[in-house]
């Protein structure tokens with residue numbers, strides 16, 4: 001194999017690998033007017049440097065009534081972050097400003113909208129217990145699930 005052939009093959013395989021990697025690094029979740037996420041478990045491949053989570057609100061109620069966001073913390077931090085988020089209020093999208101316990105969070109959206117957030121997987125450790133939840137007042141106790149780095 002000539003060096004040029006080897007280079008062409010290497011470039012080609014990178015080109016082919018990109019779409020597959022992009023897909024597994026894009027995760028999604030939806031939420032509805034019944035105050036529910038459509039999944040209780042998300043996994044993030046450690047092979048992704050960054051992950052983009054897209055949240056879709058499949059309901060019809062406005063954000064002021066049935067707003068949803070997606071917030072990621074260590075499970076141990078979840079209830080405190082949610083409680084501080086309620087105090088922070090709608091102006092802060094129900095997250096305490098500069099809350100270092102928040103690994104990633106989307107905007108609060110209403111029915112028919114979608115939003116996304118991109119975060120580095122270097123913020124996550126294998127074996128650590130992470131939870132995601134909606135910090136809209138009254139929602140976190142029901143709207144929550146686990147996220148795992150795999």
Ligand SMILES: [Cu+2]
Nearest residue numbers: 067068134139
């Ligand atoms: Cu919600």
